[in-house]
Amino acid sequence: MSAVPGRLRDAASILPVAGLVLLMPPVITLFAAAGAGVAGVPLIVIYVFGTWMGLIASAALLARRLR
Amino acid sequence: MRPANLVLLICIAYVAVLFAVAYVGDRRARSGESGWLQSPVVYTLSISVYCSSWTFYGAVGSAARSGLEFATIYLGPTLVFIGWWVLLRKLVRIGHEHGVTSIADMISSRYGKSVPLAALVTLITVVVSMPYIALQLKAVTTSFQVIGHAGPDPLAGLPIAGPDFRLGFWITVGLAVFTILFGTRNIDAKEQHHGVVAAIALEAVVKLVALLAVGVLVVWGIGDGWGAIFERAPAGLIAGEDAFGPRWIATTFLAGAAIICLPREFQVMVVENSDERHLRTASWLFPLYLFLICLFILPIAIAGLAFLPRGSNPDMFVLTLPMWAGQDTIAMLAFLGGFSSATSMVIVACIAISTMISNHIAMPIALQLNWVRVGVSGEVRRFLLLSRRVSICALLLLGFLYFRLSGAPGALASIGLIAFAGVAQFLPCLVGGIFWRHANVHGALAGLGAGALVWAYTLFLPSFGFLVTGEVVSQGLFGLPWLRPNALFGMSGVDPLVHAVFWSIGINVALFVAVSLAREQRPLERLQATLFVDVFRTPADAASGLIRRTARVQDLSVLAQRILGSDEARELFALAAREQGLDGPMPIANDAFISQLERKLAGSVGAASARAMVSQVVSVETISMDELVRLADETQRARAYSRELEEKSRQLEATAQQLGEANERLKRLDGEKDDFLGQVSHEVRTPMTSIRSFAEILRDTPGLEPERSARYLGIIHEESVRLTRLLDSTLDLGLLERGEAPLDIAAIDPEQALEGSIAACQGLAAKCGVLLERGESAGAVTVQGNADRLSQVFINLIANAIKYNTSTQPRVRVSSRQSAGSYEVLVEDNGPGIRPEERERVFSKFMRGSAHTQTHEKGAGLGLAISWQIMRRLGGDLTLDAAPGPGARFRVAMPLARG
Numbered sequence: 001m002s003a004v005p006g007r008l009r010d011a012a013s014i015l016p017v018a019g020l021v022l023l024m025p026p027v028i029t030l031f032a033a034a035g036a037g038v039a040g041v042p043l044i045v046i047y048v049f050g051t052w053m054g055l056i057a058s059a060a061l062l063a064r065r066l067r
Numbered sequence: 068m069r070p071a072n073l074v075l076l077i078c079i080a081y082v083a084v085l086f087a088v089a090y091v092g093d094r095r096a097r098s099g100e101s102g103w104l105q106s107p108v109v110y111t112l113s114i115s116v117y118c119s120s121w122t123f124y125g126a127v128g129s130a131a132r133s134g135l136e137f138a139t140i141y142l143g144p145t146l147v148f149i150g151w152w153v154l155l156r157k158l159v160r161i162g163h164e165h166g167v168t169s170i171a172d173m174i175s176s177r178y179g180k181s182v183p184l185a186a187l188v189t190l191i192t193v194v195v196s197m198p199y200i201a202l203q204l205k206a207v208t209t210s211f212q213v214i215g216h217a218g219p220d221p222l223a224g225l226p227i228a229g230p231d232f233r234l235g236f237w238i239t240v241g242l243a244v245f246t247i248l249f250g251t252r253n254i255d256a257k258e259q260h261h262g263v264v265a266a267i268a269l270e271a272v273v274k275l276v277a278l279l280a281v282g283v284l285v286v287w288g289i290g291d292g293w294g295a296i297f298e299r300a301p302a303g304l305i306a307g308e309d310a311f312g313p314r315w316i317a318t319t320f321l322a323g324a325a326i327i328c329l330p331r332e333f334q335v336m337v338v339e340n341s342d343e344r345h346l347r348t349a350s351w352l353f354p355l356y357l358f359l360i361c362l363f364i365l366p367i368a369i370a371g372l373a374f375l376p377r378g379s380n381p382d383m384f385v386l387t388l389p390m391w392a393g394q395d396t397i398a399m400l401a402f403l404g405g406f407s408s409a410t411s412m413v414i415v416a417c418i419a420i421s422t423m424i425s426n427h428i429a430m431p432i433a434l435q436l437n438w439v440r441v442g443v444s445g446e447v448r449r450f451l452l453l454s455r456r457v458s459i460c461a462l463l464l465l466g467f468l469y470f471r472l473s474g475a476p477g478a479l480a481s482i483g484l485i486a487f488a489g490v491a492q493f494l495p496c497l498v499g500g501i502f503w504r505h506a507n508v509h510g511a512l513a514g515l516g517a518g519a520l521v522w523a524y525t526l527f528l529p530s531f532g533f534l535v536t537g538e539v540v541s542q543g544l545f546g547l548p549w550l551r552p553n554a555l556f557g558m559s560g561v562d563p564l565v566h567a568v569f570w571s572i573g574i575n576v577a578l579f580v581a582v583s584l585a586r587e588q589r590p591l592e593r594l595q596a597t598l599f600v601d602v603f604r605t606p607a608d609a610a611s612g613l614i615r616r617t618a619r620v621q622d623l624s625v626l627a628q629r630i631l632g633s634d635e636a637r638e639l640f641a642l643a644a645r646e647q648g649l650d651g652p653m654p655i656a657n658d659a660f661i662s663q664l665e666r667k668l669a670g671s672v673g674a675a676s677a678r679a680m681v682s683q684v685v686s687v688e689t690i691s692m693d694e695l696v697r698l699a700d701e702t703q704r705a706r707a708y709s710r711e712l713e714e715k716s717r718q719l720e721a722t723a724q725q726l727g728e729a730n731e732r733l734k735r736l737d738g739e740k741d742d743f744l745g746q747v748s749h750e751v752r753t754p755m756t757s758i759r760s761f762a763e764i765l766r767d768t769p770g771l772e773p774e775r776s777a778r779y780l781g782i783i784h785e786e787s788v789r790l791t792r793l794l795d796s797t798l799d800l801g802l803l804e805r806g807e808a809p810l811d812i813a814a815i816d817p818e819q820a821l822e823g824s825i826a827a828c829q830g831l832a833a834k835c836g837v838l839l840e841r842g843e844s845a846g847a848v849t850v851q852g853n854a855d856r857l858s859q860v861f862i863n864l865i866a867n868a869i870k871y872n873t874s875t876q877p878r879v880r881v882s883s884r885q886s887a888g889s890y891e892v893l894v895e896d897n898g899p900g901i902r903p904e905e906r907e908r909v910f911s912k913f914m915r916g917s918a919h920t921q922t923h924e925k926g927a928g929l930g931l932a933i934s935w936q937i938m939r940r941l942g943g944d945l946t947l948d949a950a951p952g953p954g955a956r957f958r959v960a961m962p963l964a965r966g
Contacts, residue, residue: 016150025311040294059149060351
């Protein structure tokens with residue numbers, strides 16, 4: 001990732017939009033349809049919480065570098 | 068000891084600890100050593116007042132009923148927080164710049180410090196808080212009943228038939244006392260409560276730890292790891308067919324709106340914020356907190372459904388599961404967590420809303436009816452405190468009334484969502500106001516009013532059957548079917564929540580935009596709009612020069628002392644006086660100072676009330692329209708200007724480049740001119756010197772032999788002729804270069820000129836012993852040209868070839884031909900040729916080939932330059948070919964005449 005402030009700001013503005021797309025239908029329904037899971041935990045639960053964690057990590061990275 | 072008494076005792080002890088924390092927090096804040104109190108972590112923890120008992124108890128209930136939907140309540144705020152750079156940062160900055168005290172203050176301030184708008188926002192907030200506070204009361208009451216339930220079997224008698232309203236009432240009273248003690252001990256200049264924030268942060272830790280403890284117990288104590296728990300999930304719970312439909316979108320939207328618009332969230336996020344940088348940390352730490360809160364919700368819900376008796380209240384699983392497992396300590400911790408989440412919500416919400424009531428409803432009415440005299444010492448402060456205390460009691464009482472009237476039959480989550488849909492009505496005018504400069508107060512009032520009415524009609528009133536009874540719900544208002552609260556305008560078959568959100572927010576936004584576009588802004592509103600929308604570019608003091616007011620400084624001083632307290636007022640005035648460069652304690656009441664004072668007062672009583680108060684002591688007030696227009700348009704102009712600047716600088720760059728190039732050309736020309744002059748002088752000096760010396764000999768030597776003097780005179784004559792020729796050539800070249808030499812162009816036969824030229828040079832060739840050959844001939848051709856000038860060129864080229872030929876068997880060959888529409892003449896010799904490095908400059912003035920030095924022939928060095936110019940003027944060209952053998956080959960080319 002680049003340290004150019006303009007691009008970081010753009011990334012910070014786009015992050016919530018990306019989150020919205022990932023967590024709203026129709027994308028989320030793709031994972032709801034699949035029945036299988038990981039170690040007994042349904043895939044949709046893994047997906048929602050995984051995406052959530054990913055967003056938090058991205059926000060933490062951005063917050064650290066944004067000026 | 069009976070369990071109920073033990074629980075009560077623990078509660079009191081816990082509250083005492085909270086008080087101690089708040090007390091220490093306040094003390095430290097006042098003595099200026101806030102330290103950890105003002106850290107990003109405490110700020111983040113205070114924001115988690117979002118997680119009320121709806122979260123602590125209700126999330127599990129929601130998960131047990133409809134699976135993952137509970138997560139939307141936390142995903143919405145997550146999205147808002149990770150997008151902090153766009154929205155929250157601006158809100159917090161505006162809050163700091165304008166000393167905003169509440170969301171109502173923010174909205175009214177943006178729309179020209181409108182009193183009616185502030186009152187409307189406050190009113191809606193009060194109504195919305197009823198179900199929300201009722202939710203907390205219900206949760207605390209029920210949890211009290213559950214944990215205080217005595218008996219050998221911990222779950223005997225459960226599920227509890229219904230909430231105990233007597234218990235609920237006393238809990239309400241307790242909460243009221245608790246909140247008044249916490250939140251209204253003093254009125255700060257800026258509406259910040261460091262002690263409360265510290266206590267809230269502690270409660271945030273308690274509820275997180277409690278929920279995690281219950282989660283760990285469920286997953287690894289009761290269950291056998293994640294997989295084992297999820298295996299017990301009822302079919303279709305986790306991801307039903309339409310789990311991710313309109314309701315998923317609506318609840319996410321409502322939660323995102325709520326984190327911005329809930330009065331208590333606005334309070335901790337904007338008003339209590341001490342440092343904008345804290346938001347940077349909160350942007351990911353708060354979502355992380357929510358993530359941890361949600362981590363164990365599904366396992367707890369599944370375990371509750373799987374292990375507890377059928378019919379158990381899912382909203383109490385967090386409490387009943389540890390009890391069922393015999394883990395009393397964890398059960399008690401869970402109870403304290405729930406108690407924490409409820410109390411923190413009630414405290415902060417009541418502080419925020421009571422501030423709004425006192426500032427935006429009580430104070431304007433009091434000012435209008437002269438209940439408080441601004442001039443009387445302490446009266447305003449006393450009135451504010453009293454009205455806040457009364458408001459807190461009223462709010463809790465209203466909450467209890469809702470609890471009692473509705474019987475709160477639904478799940479906690481569904482009650483909470485009613486409140487969320489209510490506060491979401493603020494979103495259009497709040498967000499629209501800070502991004503859209505033409506949004507105006509009429510639009511805000513219309514949108515907010517209509518949205519709130521639709522919300523009340525479709526969601527709030529039906530929830531407790533008040534006014535909108537079952538009959539209205541099934542038949543429609545006045546028997547009109549298209550007015551049914553669950554199927555407005557015939558939109559039936561939709562989830563009631565989605566239906567209500569769609570219509571209320573839709574109508575709200577539509578009216579807000581349409582009316583804003585239709586009406587003009589007032590000057591003050593336009594000013595505030597600019598200050599808010601461009602907050603990152605325009606500081607709040609930029610406005611101070613715009614509002615022209617005069618007041619007696621004594622009146623202002625009295626006003627300030629009444630509201631801020633005498634010490635702080637004196638300090639403020641002395642500081643202002645020092646800044647103005649005055650010695651005394653009183654500043655001059657100029658526009659800047661009055662504006663500064665108004666902002667300071669606004670920090671205590673809100674912008675609208677502060678303005679009303681200041682207006683009472685101000686004698687003349689005008690808003691400079693010109694200045695306002697200037698400020699309002701400044702940013703647009705700045706943007707346009709910077710675009711213009713860019714364009715201009717691009718043009719300038721191009722011009723500069725052209726100028727540079729022209730300068731280079733001029734310098735070269737200047738250099739050439741100097742060279743030319745130098746060379747001309749040099750060329751003139753040589754014959755002049757010889758003329759002079761021979762003339763001197765003739766003058767100074769009397770009796771010189773006649774033959775010698777004749778020879779000397781001959782030399783003088785010869786040199787004079789050379790000089791004349793040189794000067795003629797120079798003049799000729801100058802005329803040619805400037806294009807002033809007259810050239811009569813006519814159709815001529817160039818071969819004739821060429822033959823004449825060769826004939827003229829035969830004499831010279833014979834004299835120099837050079838063989839002058841005539842090669843192939845072009846035949847009959849016609850060109851547009853001047854025969855004399857053309858001959859001049861030919862003679863010059865042939866004569867050069869003869870004169871500078873140093874070969875032992877010198878030969879010059881002249882040939883002509885037609886090729887590709889042009890007539891060409893080649894003059895070749897077998898002389899020394901022209902060195903490659905000289906080829907470029909051979910047509911320059913005074914350029915002589917190196918062969919020149921090897922012969923005694925002296926030329927002016929202008930011949931080739933003149934020839935080249937002539938050919939150019941005649942539309943032809945003179946070039947030096949890369950000769951195949953030794954010697955030089957010049958080529959004269961001219962286009963053939965057409966026809």
